[in-house]
Amino acid sequence: MTVMASTTLAQPREITESRLRQALRRNLAGYLFLAPWLIGFLGLTLGPALASLYLSFTDYDLLQSPQFVGTANYVRIATADPKFAAAMKVTFTYVLLSVPLKLIFALALAMAFNRGIRGLPLYRAIFYLPSLLGASVAIAVLWRQLFAADGLVNSLLALVGIDGPSWISNPRYSLYTLVALSVWQFGSPMIIFLAGLRQIPQDMYEAASLDGASKARQFCKITLPLLTPVVFFNFVIQTIEAFKAFTPAFIISEGNGGPINSTLFYTLYLYQEAFGFFRMGYASALAWILVLIIAFFTAFSFLTARYWVHYDD
Structure with missing residues (x-):
């Protein structure tokens, strides 16, 4: 009886292992194609x-x-660093x-x-070209x-005198x-807005015109509500990019955030602490605070989206 029971328990285990090997062989090509991204993610992002x-x-x-x-x-960041407050003020002003x-x-x-148009x-x-070139040195x-x-x-x-x-x-x-340099890089959101506008049914505008709605009313009652998903997407992406802006401030202020810290972006201050004063631990703490700020704004945007973003359903 004991031998029969052991044989009965071993058979499902062998069947399970055989199925796992078969599944691994079927998915081996997929894992191989995924491996470069996975190695890059673990080695260049997550790690x-x-x-x-830890360094923070x-x-x-x-x-x-x-x-x-x-x-x-x-x-120290919260209580004894006046440049942190200056960088936060400049960055939030820039974003807003x-x-x-x-x-x-x-x-x-x-x-x-x-x-x-022709x-x-x-x-x-x-x-669209400024969006490709705008962040360059x-x-x-x-x-x-x-x-x-x-x-x-x-x-x-x-x-003109x-x-x-x-x-x-x-x-x-x-x-x-x-x-002004940031606004000049409007090409990317413009293309996305144009794609969204092409999805709005024209018969809605025709019906509104027959009812006597003006162009301004059509924009407020038709265009803008139906375009809110695209507005939301562009808003989140552009806000994240604005918080991460670095190259223009670094080049135009020659790396010092001047004059009088008026262009001291948060990322520029982080760079100064890391590679100017070699305070890598302190710079890591600044970096994680920036991550939390971006995460908060993104989460807040998604939480409030239900009140003003209108989807088809």
């Missing part, structure tokens, strides 16, 4: 992120071994100005293109030259030059 989380609780300068200090870095202006500008052009693919490519250098004291902008203003300031070196205007 460094976890290492950064240490004092580390790249020359000596990390010394565990607990929450000291976070306490650049994201709405970029979306409004992109939507306006998308609606103009949606009317149907050579639309060419115009679409031309207006070359464009940031060009932008700095345009808004310099003797740059093209002031030369054009001089033609206006003596323009030095936009880059004046703390009253320096941040707004970066906002």
Whole structure:
């Protein structure tokens, strides 16, 4: 009886192992194709992120071994770092100005293109080009030259008798030059808005016109409500990108966030702490605070989306 029972228990185990081997053989090609991404994710994303989380609780300068200090870095950020407050103010001002202006500008052009014009693919490519080039070092250098004291902008203003300031070196205007650069990169949300506008049924506009609705009323009652999923997508993506902005501020301010910290973006301050002062533990803490800020804004956007984003269902 004991031998029969052992044989009976072994048979399901063998069947299960055989099925697992068969499933592994069937999926082997898929696992092989997935392996490069999985190795990259573990080695270049998840691994460094976890290492950064550990370093955020240490004092580390790249020359000596990390010394565990607990929450000291976070306490210092919250209580004894005036540059952190300045960087937060600059970054939030940049996000609150650049994201709405970029979306409004992109939507306006998308609606103009949606009317149907000749050579639309060419115009679409031309207006999309700034989104591809805007984050490059070359464009940031060009932008700095345009808004310099003797740059093209002031030369054009001089033609009409206006003596323009030095936009880059004046703390009253320096941040707004970066906002203008961000708004100039409207191509990506414009293309997405244009795709969304193409999905709105035209018969709804025809029915509204027959009822005497004006163009403004059609926009408020038809276009905008049906376009809210696209607005929501663009808003979340552009907000995340605005929080991560680095290259324009680094190049235009020559890496110091000046004048008077007026262009000290959060990412630029993080860079200074990490590679300027070699405070890697402190910079890691700053990085994780940025992660939490972005996560909070993203979660808040999704939680509030149910009240203003309208889907087909």
